[in-house]
Amino acid sequence: MPRRFKKYTPFISAGLKISLSYRLDFICYRLGDILEAVVTYFLWISIFNSSNAVTIGGFSIQQMKLYVFLSFFVSVITKTGVSDNIGEEVKDGSISMRLLKPINFVDTYLFSEIGIKLLQIIMLAVPIFGGILIFQSMNPSSVPVNFLNILFFAFSAILSYFINFYFNVCFGFTAFVSKNLWGARVMKQAIIAFMSGSLIPLSFFPKIIATVLQIFPFGSFVYTPVMIYLGKYQELELLEVLGIQLFWTLAFYLLSRFIWSVVISKLTIQGG
Secondary structure, three states: OOOOHHHHHHHHHHHHHHHHHHHHHHHHHHHHHHHHHHHHHHHHHHHHOOOOOEOOOOOHHHHHHHHHHHHHHHHHHHHHOOOHHHHHHHOOOOHHHHHHHOHHHHHHHHHHHHHHHHHHHHHHHHHHHHHHHHHHHHHOOOOOOOHHHHHHHHHHHHHHHHHHHOOOOOOOHHHHOOOOOOHHHHHHHHHHHHHHOOOOOHHHOOHHHHHHHHHOOHHOOOOOHHHHHOOOOOOHEEEEEEEHHHHHHHHHHHHHHHHHHHHHHHHOOOOO
16 A cells, blocks of 8 residues: 555544444445335335336336445445534534544545445445345346446446535535535435436436436446446447546546545534
């Protein structure tokens, strides 16, 4: 590991320890996520059973089953709490201790989350992908296993996380001015859940709206990696959507640096 990253390894360890320290909390959140996926699964099964169409929105029933659980998996591993953490630390004044550390402010959150994500991936990847691969092997004509798609899916999911992370960093920095993000955070989560494809695939939207959502960062959060796994993109389309993800990763990273340079002078420490 490069020397400049070694100083952040304690934050990765801290992220792992936080998850392991609050085991019941961690398990309850994961069970809640799984329950949400199961409810969504049976909802779509009911929709397909009540329809005479073989495909709906470009999805067969087998593809929709995979979409539900893949979108659940991507949503969990790309979800970030950085804006919540920044908002809470600004509100209670504990952010002052983080600012005193002689290291990059944003990277302390990033590497702590990497530790948390490692544990989430270990716990979810085996049962989720084990079940998905078994399902695909039983339905090879509908959704064949394609290891190249799996590789691109993994790369796209990593980009999705970084887009989400730096987007939420930009959002979290508004707490330096507004002091409290709770109401805005609830609204943000609802909008992203609807526009990212985690609830409804974007292909169900009118074509112009679906295209706009895919060009803007919303589609990159969940919809793009899942569609890559399902093999819905041809070669040029695949390069295009990955290029969009790379663009938004860089754009939000640079935007976060700019917003930081502006809002740091407006921070007022509250409480401790």
